[in-house]
Amino acid sequence: MELFTPAFGLVFWMFVVFVLLCVLLGKFAWPVIIKMMTDRADLIDKGVAYAEEAKEHVDNAKAEADKFILEAQKQQAEILREAARMKAQIIEEAKEAATVEANKVMEAAKVSIEQERKEAELQFRNEVSTFAIQIAEKLLREHMADEKAQSQLVDKLLDEIETKN
Numbered sequence: 001m002e003l004f005t006p007a008f009g010l011v012f013w014m015f016v017v018f019v020l021l022c023v024l025l026g027k028f029a030w031p032v033i034i035k036m037m038t039d040r041a042d043l044i045d046k047g048v049a050y051a052e053e054a055k056e057h058v059d060n061a062k063a064e065a066d067k068f069i070l071e072a073q074k075q076q077a078e079i080l081r082e083a084a085r086m087k088a089q090i091i092e093e094a095k096e097a098a099t100v101e102a103n104k105v106m107e108a109a110k111v112s113i114e115q116e117r118k119e120a121e122l123q124f125r126n127e128v129s130t131f132a133i134q135i136a137e138k139l140l141r142e143h144m145a146d147e148k149a150q151s152q153l154v155d156k157l158l159d160e161i162e163t164k165n
Helices: 008-143 147-164
Strands: none
Touching: none
């Protein structure tokens, strides 16, 4: 059992080395290690704060983007309503213009037809008059071939004129 029980001198020197090691570590190593741990903790805290700030910034940007999208949708709806209104107005104006133009064309056609009808009627009257005169001339030539018939016609016409006056 002597192997498991160390001698007093060995324990003493182990204790001295342990205390010396603790003093050296406490004097030189622990402050550096603690400073590094503190710096690392500060860095982690800053990273967490930066991440939270970035998350807040992203959330704000997302909210602002949603607001812009909503506004753009409202503007789009308004533009579409305005375009539909303008379309209806343009169609109505085109219909009115077409109606006015059709009425003008109809009036012009009516005037033209009436004028052509009057011209045709006048031409017909002239032709009928010409034919009547030619027929009357031929009839008079045939019936007035002798002088007696001419005298009777002149007397008859003079009697008619006197009775009218």
